[in-house]
Amino acid sequence: MASEKIRKVAAMNILARIRRIPFWSWFWFILGALYFLLPLYATLNFSLRMERDVIGFKAYIRAFEDPDFLKTFLYSNVLALFTIIASIILIVPTAYWIRLRLPEARRIVEFITLLPFVVPAIILVFGLIRIYSSPIKIPFTDIKLLQPLTTFEVGTDILIVAGYMVLGLPYMYRSVDTGMRTVDVRTLTEAAQSLGAGWFTIIVRVILPNIRAALLSGALLTFAIVVGEVTLASFLGVPAFGPYLFLLGQHRAYEPAALSFASFLLTWVAMGLIQLFTGGQGQAAGTH
Amino acid sequence: MAQTALNKKGSSPASDWKKWIGVFPFFLFAILFLVLPSLRLFVGSFTNAEGQFTIANILQLFQEQSILDAYWLSIRISAATALGGGIFGFLLAYSVTVGGLPKPLRSALITFSGVASNFAGVPLAFAFIATLGRTGFVTALIKNLFGVNLYQQTDFDLYSFWGLSLTYMYFQFPLMVLIMAPALDGLKREWREAAENLGASTTQYWLRVALPVLLPSILGSMILLFGNAFGAYATAYALTGGRLGIITIQIGAQIRGDVLHNPGLGYAMAMGMVVVMAISLIGYSWLQKRSERWLR
Amino acid sequence: MTHLALTNVSKHFGDFMAVRDFNLDVKKGEFVSFLGPSGCGKTTTLRMIAGFEIPTSGTISIEGVDITNKAPSQRNVGMVFQSYALFPNMTVAQNIGFGLRIRKEKEAAVTDRVKEMLSIINLENKADSYPYQLSGGQMQRVALARALAIRPEVLLLDEPLSALDAKIRVSLRAEIRSIQQKLGITAIYVTHDQEEALSLSDRIVVMNTGEMEQIGTPFEIYNFPTTVFSANFVGTLNNASAEVVDPANGLISIDGVQFESAVNLKERKKGDKVRVAIRPERLSFVSEQKKANVVDATIESITFLGSVVRIKVKIGDTKFNMDTFNNPFLDLPQIGAVEQVTCSREAVLVLDE
Numbered sequence: 001m002a003s004e005k006i007r008k009v010a011a012m013n014i015l016a017r018i019r020r021i022p023f024w025s026w027f028w029f030i031l032g033a034l035y036f037l038l039p040l041y042a043t044l045n046f047s048l049r050m051e052r053d054v055i056g057f058k059a060y061i062r063a064f065e066d067p068d069f070l071k072t073f074l075y076s077n078v079l080a081l082f083t084i085i086a087s088i089i090l091i092v093p094t095a096y097w098i099r100l101r102l103p104e105a106r107r108i109v110e111f112i113t114l115l116p117f118v119v120p121a122i123i124l125v126f127g128l129i130r131i132y133s134s135p136i137k138i139p140f141t142d143i144k145l146l147q148p149l150t151t152f153e154v155g156t157d158i159l160i161v162a163g164y165m166v167l168g169l170p171y172m173y174r175s176v177d178t179g180m181r182t183v184d185v186r187t188l189t190e191a192a193q194s195l196g197a198g199w200f201t202i203i204v205r206v207i208l209p210n211i212r213a214a215l216l217s218g219a220l221l222t223f224a225i226v227v228g229e230v231t232l233a234s235f236l237g238v239p240a241f242g243p244y245l246f247l248l249g250q251h252r253a254y255e256p257a258a259l260s261f262a263s264f265l266l267t268w269v270a271m272g273l274i275q276l277f278t279g280g281q282g283q284a285a286g287t288h
Numbered sequence: 289m290a291q292t293a294l295n296k297k298g299s300s301p302a303s304d305w306k307k308w309i310g311v312f313p314f315f316l317f318a319i320l321f322l323v324l325p326s327l328r329l330f331v332g333s334f335t336n337a338e339g340q341f342t343i344a345n346i347l348q349l350f351q352e353q354s355i356l357d358a359y360w361l362s363i364r365i366s367a368a369t370a371l372g373g374g375i376f377g378f379l380l381a382y383s384v385t386v387g388g389l390p391k392p393l394r395s396a397l398i399t400f401s402g403v404a405s406n407f408a409g410v411p412l413a414f415a416f417i418a419t420l421g422r423t424g425f426v427t428a429l430i431k432n433l434f435g436v437n438l439y440q441q442t443d444f445d446l447y448s449f450w451g452l453s454l455t456y457m458y459f460q461f462p463l464m465v466l467i468m469a470p471a472l473d474g475l476k477r478e479w480r481e482a483a484e485n486l487g488a489s490t491t492q493y494w495l496r497v498a499l500p501v502l503l504p505s506i507l508g509s510m511i512l513l514f515g516n517a518f519g520a521y522a523t524a525y526a527l528t529g530g531r532l533g534i535i536t537i538q539i540g541a542q543i544r545g546d547v548l549h550n551p552g553l554g555y556a557m558a559m560g561m562v563v564v565m566a567i568s569l570i571g572y573s574w575l576q577k578r579s580e581r582w583l584r
Numbered sequence: 585m586t587h588l589a590l591t592n593v594s595k596h597f598g599d600f601m602a603v604r605d606f607n608l609d610v611k612k613g614e615f616v617s618f619l620g621p622s623g624c625g626k627t628t629t630l631r632m633i634a635g636f637e638i639p640t641s642g643t644i645s646i647e648g649v650d651i652t653n654k655a656p657s658q659r660n661v662g663m664v665f666q667s668y669a670l671f672p673n674m675t676v677a678q679n680i681g682f683g684l685r686i687r688k689e690k691e692a693a694v695t696d697r698v699k700e701m702l703s704i705i706n707l708e709n710k711a712d713s714y715p716y717q718l719s720g721g722q723m724q725r726v727a728l729a730r731a732l733a734i735r736p737e738v739l740l741l742d743e744p745l746s747a748l749d750a751k752i753r754v755s756l757r758a759e760i761r762s763i764q765q766k767l768g769i770t771a772i773y774v775t776h777d778q779e780e781a782l783s784l785s786d787r788i789v790v791m792n793t794g795e796m797e798q799i800g801t802p803f804e805i806y807n808f809p810t811t812v813f814s815a816n817f818v819g820t821l822n823n824a825s826a827e828v829v830d831p832a833n834g835l836i837s838i839d840g841v842q843f844e845s846a847v848n849l850k851e852r853k854k855g856d857k858v859r860v861a862i863r864p865e866r867l868s869f870v871s872e873q874k875k876a877n878v879v880d881a882t883i884e885s886i887t888f889l890g891s892v893v894r895i896k897v898k899i900g901d902t903k904f905n906m907d908t909f910n911n912p913f914l915d916l917p918q919i920g921a922v923e924q925v926t927c928s929r930e931a932v933l934v935l936d937e
Contacts, residue, residue, distance in 0.1 A: 020382070022387050022389065022433070024383070024387070025383035025384075025387030025388055025389050026381045026383070026389065028379040028380055028382070028387075029380065029383045029384065029389055029393065029397075032383075032397075034378070034462065035457070035458075035461070036400065036461075038419055038426060038446045039415040039416055039418070039419040039458070040420040041420070041425070042415065042419035042424060042425035042426065043414065043415045045417045045418075045425055046425070048416040058453075059348070062310075064510070068558030071443045075467075077560075081540055090314060090317055091311060091314070093310065093313075094310070094311055094313065094314040097297075097311055099313065101310060102307050102308065102310060102311060105308070105311050109311065109314065109447045110539075112314075112318045112322070113570040114569065115322055116313065116322070116328075116564065117515065117569050118523070118562055118565045118566045118569055119325075119326055120519030120520075120536075120561075120565065121519075121521060121522075122519070122521040122539055122540060122543075123326075123329065123519075123539070123558050123561060123562060123571065124322075124325060125543070126325075126329060126542075126543050126548070126554075126558050127324070127327075127328050127329045127540060127558075128324025129543065130325070130328050130332065131324055131325050131328045135312040142444050160426070162320070162321040162323065165321070166321055166322050172353045178526060181514060217323070219439055221406075224406050225406070228409050228410065228411060229409070229522075230409050230410055230525075230526070231521050235540075235543055235544075237330065240341045242410060242522070244410065245411070246410050246525075246526055247524070249410065249413075249414055256414050257414060257418055259411075260410070260411035260412075260414040260415055260418075261411075263407075264403075264407055264411060264415075266382070267403050267406050267407050268403045271399065271402045271403045272399065272403075275399055275402070276404070282431070306761060308926075310776055348788060384843070476667065476669060478667055478669035479664045479666070479669055479671060480671075481634075481669070482662070482663065482665060482669040482671070482730075483657070483671075484635075484636075484655075484656040484657045485634060485635075485656055485662065485663045485728070485731075486657075486682055486683035486686060486731075487655070487657045487683055487687055487734065488657060488659075488661075488682075488686050489685040492686060496671075496676075496682075497671050500673040501671075501672055501673050525700070529832065570806075581716055582672035582673060582716070
């Protein structure tokens with residue numbers, strides 16, 4: 001009788017354990033995992049089959065050896081670097097100024113940082129091209145201030161860096177602003193001033209180092225946006241990685257798959273680094 | 289806000305003006321590269337071929353069938369992916385928060401969502417071609433497992449409305465997860481316990497308390513998803529090569545060459561897009577504020 | 585007449601023993617507090633009565649009906665949470681009526697009951713307000729009304745006042761007690777604040793690391809603590825190690841200074857080490873009134889605490905706090921002076937070490 005009771009209790013325990021497994025949660029999660037992982041697997045699988053019946057990295061080797069790949073990838077990286085630096089130079093002092101001296105400007109500045117949502121890449125590039133393909137004149141006269149930016153290379157470089165800065169504006173500003181709030185820049189500044197530091201010293205040696213995490217996270221996000229970007233790059237005619245990848249897809253099959261998978265890994269590394277530095281939620285950005 | 293020792297001068301008009309110097313570079317940048325381009329489009333949409341003011345372009349937006357079709361197609365895709373992405377994204381976020389899956393799965397999902405929501409454009413299109421294209425992995429899988437040839441026996445085509453929608457989901461689901469996970473965390477455990485204590489079953493709790501509290505957040509996120517899909521260009525172009533006539537693709541064609549033979553109309557199309565995006569952003573912001581009130 | 589009974593209730597969380605062998609019989613309409621520091625198991629025990637935790641062993645019953653394994657939604661106990669847990673999407677009236685609507689009561693009955701509860705908690709004018717529009721004290725009253733609206737058998741309160749300001753806490757706790765007495769409802773109140781427990785309860789259960797230290801009325805717990813923990817936790821206390829000198833006559837010695845205690849020491853032997861506790865307010869100067877014990881004390885410091893003056897003295901090698909009521913004509917001694925201090929035999933509490 002006792003052993004029967006023990007068996008019953010054991011059975012009840014197993015049942016209780018099973019009842020506690022959240023069936024539907026697992027169902028949705030596994031479904032989601034399948035949806036997300038299958039395309040990655042398909043791309044990887046395809047990219048490894050360049051040589052007939054052999055799983056190999058031929059596609060990767062071919063792709064990375066292409067001189068155009070190196071050229072455009074390098075170009076995009078340099079573009080990203082310039083965008084990041086220019087963004088930091090523009091945004092950090094502005095955010096700092098607003099925190100310390102001009103809180104009244106906060107609302108309008110935050111409104112401006114929301115505008116890129118309303119003006120997606122395709123619209124932005126439309127406007128940029130139309131404005132900067134004619135010379136910039138003083139209104140109502142014929143005096144030319146600037147040749148049309150779109151007609152010379154450095155001009156388009158300037159345009160695209162500016163365009164990328166606009167696209168990254170919401171994230172960069174929010175990141176920097178939050179970083180400054182967390183670190184309480186006001187108190188830091190007052191402490192530095194009481195020790196005799198001038199403005200330049202304060203920004204470069206006190207503020208910037210303390211918002212490092214925020215800067216890194218904003219920089220990595222900008223990097224992720226810029227390297228794969230296609231819309232601005234192709235319409236402005238710059239030799240960036242995005243248009244190169246697209247063109248490659250018109251002529252070849254395996255190399256684009258290889259580069260796509262590689263770019264996914266690159267994005268993963270960038271976002272992973274962001275997680276590392278901020279330890280928080282992931283951020284959503286990017287041109288679609 | 290209190291004035292600090294940094295600002296020794298009083299509030300005289302002269303120093304008020306000086307205060308704004310610090311934000312001048314930012315405003316200049318915004319004007320040059322954000323406001324002016326948008327303004328150019330705005331003004332252009334009200335300009336006719338002779339350079340005079342007209343509202344004919346705007347009117348024509350609503351008369352030109354091809355344009356209306358483009359808007360309608362974009363709206364349908366955006367709505368479909370907003371709804372589908374919203375619902376499934378919510379269920380995913382639910383499963384790793386309230387749904388009780390182990391903690392590591394939650395971090396994995398959140399990290400992956402951060403990555404996936406940025407993995408759009410050309411690589412995403414190629415990935416889906418490799419998956420569901422004519423020689424795609426899943427296409428072959430379905431043929432082998434179920435004997436069904438996707439492209440011959442069904443209406444399915446990756447380079448169509450449903451194909452593009454399915455592709456868009458890849459960044460819509462994660463966006464929803466990233467927004468809803470914190471919102472679901474905001475559901476206090478005590479609410480469920482209080483409801484249970486007062487006699488409610490789990491279903492009653494969800495219907496009467498949890499879902500109503502989450503509703504502004506859910507709706508707001510779906511609106512954001514809508515805007516997100518509406519403004520997308522690169523993925524669609526890379527996937528369908530411009531064959532699918534959504535509004536962003538039409539605008540792209542217009543930029544390359546004045547296919548409409550009416551620049552003003554092109555600008556009007558762009559402005560129409562901006563209006564839709566603005567409405568979506570306003571809707572999202574308003575709902576976000578309401579949800580913050582409850583999920584403090 | 586036992587209304588709520590907990591019998592041999594224990595709760596494990598893996599290896600951790602949260603509650604051990606809890607036994608309590610509560611009469612109908614009685615107000616019992618669970619008092620103890622964080623982690624002592626008081627909230628866990630309360631949650632077992634509510635049904636949010638299931639005991640590892642033991643039973644809980646109400647009016648003789650075993651509810652140990654019943655789902656929380658089937659128990660008809662009303663719970664007030666520390667964080668109020670008001671449903672943010674519902675008005676005050678809707679919150680209060682929630683339980684009744686779940687029970688499918690007629691709308692008219694619900695409206696009447698809600699009105700009744702609103703007048704009991706004095707918030708008729710806030711019926712259509714939302715929780716985010718209310719202050720902390722108001723939210724807690726609504727939470728109370730919501731729990732009482734369903735006419736529960738037992739009212740459970742989990743540190744309901746700890747999130748509130750001190751002043752509101754005092755007025756609200758009086759309100760809670762008066763409502764409880766008016767409705768005659770059995771109540772279990774969890775708190776770490778001994779003043780709350782002392783002022784509200786019919787009986788207090790002092791708890792420590794999962795075990796019941798002592799049960800008794802506030803008067804008993806304060807004046808006759810049975811364990812060192814109870815004595816220390818409730819009220820302030822002077823605490824000293826002592827040695828038994830003469831068990832038959834109740835004599836103990838602290839650092840060589842002899843005290844006579846009224847506690848029965850016949851079970852002990854000479855030389856036993858014990859713990860002695862004396863409440864600060866039971867020590868006084870001989871000049872006021874001479875009592876059984878008279879000892880020499882060196883004045884170390886005098887602190888003015890408002891209505892009470894706290895004098896630190898040294899008796900033998902041990903420091904004691906002496907509390908005396910403040911009055912403008914108090915004749916305070918000098919620091920460093922040696923004065924004679926007295927206390928009664930009953931004031932010398934002998935506890936197990």
